[in-house]
Amino acid sequence: MTAEPDPAPESPDAGEWWARVKRSALPQGAAHWGWWAGGLGAGLLVALLATTLSGQRTPAAPPPGSRAEIEAIVRETILANPELIPEAINRLQEREVEKLLASNREAIETPFAGAWAGAKDGDVVLVEFFDFNCPYCRKSAEDVDRLLKEDPKLKVVFRDMPVLGPDSEHFAMASLSAAQQGRYRKFYSTVFAGQGALNQERLIRSVRQAGLDEGKVANDLQSKALQAEIEKNMGLGRALGLTGTPSYVVGNRILSGAVGYDELKLAVEQAREKQGADRA
Secondary structure, eight states: OOOOOOOOOSSHHHHHHHHHHHHTOOOOOOSOOOOTTTTHHHHHHHHHHHHHHSOSSOOOOOOTTSHHHHHHHHHHHHHHOTTHHHHHHHHHHHHHHHHHHHHHHHHHHSOSTTOEEEOTTOSEEEEEEEOTTOHHHHHHHHHHHHHHHHOTTEEEEEEEOOOSOHHHHHHHHHHHHHHHTTOHHHHHHHHHHOOSOOOHHHHHHHHHHTTOOHHHHHHHTTOHHHHHHHHHHHHHHHHHTOOSSSEEEETTEEEESOOOHHHHHHHHHHHHHHHHHHHO
16 A cells, blocks of 8 residues: 655745645556456466367267367477467467567557657667666666667657556556657656655656756646546556556567566567568
8 A cells, every 4th residue: 555645845936846746646447457468378278188188988980081080189399398278379369469569569569749760760669667766676677777878769758657556647647748848758757766755845846856847846746638648558457457566568478577678678679670581
């Protein structure tokens, strides 16, 4: 349960800030969602073993080339090589993920205003779903920065997904305001470089350090358009089966958790190689 924020500071402007912040709170999102494909493995396993477990008598040899003969060969192959079952399940899940990403590609990769970094028309797009209150997101921010510095063809799209309570939601709203002001990366870096709990004083300080228009941010904390963008990101997270933050989408892969620089780099390289193979 998220702790209540500290009392508002005594300065008039800070007090007004936090009054507006409190009025702008979004409905609290769930911190975790179940894996959308959790039943795939069990379903496929039942289907593959149905023939194995049916009947006790040894049937007569089916006619050569018949469907019965083919099914018998498949049955014998599975019994002799049970490791094929998890391999088949994994492959099925990969195909389902590819279809899911393909059907949502535009919504996932199209940034909100200036909530992106890197190459405007990058050949590979890495999408990060994150929460400012997530310590793993803070750690992973360094990995994303390194990728951007080393890969001039990479585009990174940031999706604020505040799953850790009201304070996360306030910072996400201010973040989207920064995106509209062309200062998204500055605000993102300022917050993750700072110390201490996310609260009203930290929010005001971060806005000022990032050079944002304070009046606009204060108004944007009540913006229905920005609330809709947050809800859109949360909906995408649910649709993709994301179980927390950070989570990444790159190419046809979904990566969950602070996977580290090497894994992110590999995923970008694989996406780039697949694009090249598709064009060949």
